[in-house]
Amino acid sequence: MKKVYLETFGCQMNVSDSERVATQLAAEGYEITARESAADVVLLNTCSVREKAEHKLFTRVGQVGKDAAERGEKKPLLGILGCVAQLEGETLFARSQAIDFVLGTRAVGRVSQAIEKASGGQKFYADLGDREETYDWAVTGAQRHSPYVAFVPIIEGCNKFCTYCIVPFSRGREKSLPASEIVRHVARLRREGIKEVHLIGQNVNSYRPRTDDGLGEFRGATQFSRLLRAVAATNIERIKFTTSFPRDFHPDIVEALNEHENLCNWVHLPVQSGSNRILKLMRRGHTIENYLERIDKIKSSPRRIALTTDIIVGFPGETDEDFQATLDLVEYCKFNSAYVFKYSPRPGTPAHEMSDDVSAPLKTERFLRLDKLIRFHQREVFDDYINRTLEVLAEKISGKHSDQISGHSTCQMVVNFEGARDLLGKIVKVKILESKANTLYGKIC
Ligand code: 5AD
Numbered sequence: 001m002k003k004v005y006l007e008t009f010g011c012q013m014n015v016s017d018s019e020r021v022a023t024q025l026a027a028e029g030y031e032i033t034a035r036e037s038a039a040d041v042v043l044l045n046t047c048s049v050r051e052k053a054e055h056k057l058f059t060r061v062g063q064v065g066k067d068a069a070e071r072g073e074k075k076p077l078l079g080i081l082g083c084v085a086q087l088e089g090e091t092l093f094a095r096s097q098a099i100d101f102v103l104g105t106r107a108v109g110r111v112s113q114a115i116e117k118a119s120g121g122q123k124f125y126a127d128l129g130d131r132e133e134t135y136d137w138a139v140t141g142a143q144r145h146s147p148y149v150a151f152v153p154i155i156e157g158c159n160k161f162c163t164y165c166i167v168p169f170s171r172g173r174e175k176s177l178p179a180s181e182i183v184r185h186v187a188r189l190r191r192e193g194i195k196e197v198h199l200i201g202q203n204v205n206s207y208r209p210r211t212d213d214g215l216g217e218f219r220g221a222t223q224f225s226r227l228l229r230a231v232a233a234t235n236i237e238r239i240k241f242t243t244s245f246p247r248d249f250h251p252d253i254v255e256a257l258n259e260h261e262n263l264c265n266w267v268h269l270p271v272q273s274g275s276n277r278i279l280k281l282m283r284r285g286h287t288i289e290n291y292l293e294r295i296d297k298i299k300s301s302p303r304r305i306a307l308t309t310d311i312i313v314g315f316p317g318e319t320d321e322d323f324q325a326t327l328d329l330v331e332y333c334k335f336n337s338a339y340v341f342k343y344s345p346r347p348g349t350p351a352h353e354m355s356d357d358v359s360a361p362l363k364t365e366r367f368l369r370l371d372k373l374i375r376f377h378q379r380e381v382f383d384d385y386i387n388r389t390l391e392v393l394a395e396k397i398s399g400k401h402s403d404q405i406s407g408h409s410t411c412q413m414v415v416n417f418e419g420a421r422d423l424l425g426k427i428v429k430v431k432i433l434e435s436k437a438n439t440l441y442g443k444i445c
């Protein structure tokens, strides 16, 4: 039996693709191994959102061959999947002789064919084709990243073409999955004991299935908010969704959250910049004023919804004034967390043609200043949880203390508390006593 080692970089969509690749290979008789040194086939599922992520890939490719040579073994068959595979295709073979095959983002359903062709001696095998109509989205429990949490893709790709972003090229145009299929999928996960689903997509608010199938009886201002209500009606314990796109974030989403307790109180709403001038250059399709309207709507909920965001510093042309506007925005929004990235020019995107004129040291300086301010406000936000009771899904034994359990609250905070193994998979009430770095600590009540 061939053993396959699968390593995943990047976003939840890649994690979800890898889960399906592993499910499919296991069903076809391959063994999925956690040990690279035992593997006949190594698959790297790649990310191209920033240049650093791409560099990491080439370091890993080099390592796979070197490690095998050090063990005195033949190099395993090496396949590149994911966004770098889709974007660079056959040119990857010229960049490294260690690569045996390349499989694009929508070709993952044909992974076993690729392995067979390449192990049968076919050189430079690349499949960048589309997903099969009959593609199976199911994941078996054994291949899921968590026994209690499941990712459920609802929309693939992106049509927004923000000027810095490679995703519309690596993941193609938006394609929504039928609502009836999604609802059936969630209902099945619930029966299998899954406690939390994450409805995932690059832009979940842009969810637009071809028909109303599965949404019929559910009202809502957009198909996405109707889907939220339809999924809530499955009565699965918890539903989270990510990523939201500000322009398409309809206030009715907050209404749906207010109506259904199993829709969790967390919204990830990437703003990218606090300056309207930069947002326009990024072609984001929203202004700070309408972003803040959404934030105010979210904050007006009686549910205390946690907010997270993504911000890019050092976009072409970003002045001190533009950067100050980002600092002001962070001051106002009081995010639970904000992921800050230094702008990284991606070949093929419109921003790549602009002059990358914010120097590397200035990007670093802005990164550090913004990160510090976010952490400062984070303390305030986190300390506000102290003495409150949160519902926490007990997900795993803490890495640091074997008598502690770690899990996520409905507001997507990491919470650690003392407890026994038999709590795993249960949702427990935890009174928060302390907050440190990115974690809350509490006790079961
Ligand atoms: N440079 C830096 N950050 C980027 N992101 C996307 N493209 C780039 C880029 N070219 C960030 C955005 C996005 C997150 C997933 O990655 O903030 O929301």
Ligand code: SF4
Pocket: 158, 159, 160, 161, 162, 165, 166, 167, 168, 202, 203, 245
């Ligand atoms: Fe990229 Fe913009 Fe699409 Fe998000 S919305 S994936 S940032 S193009």
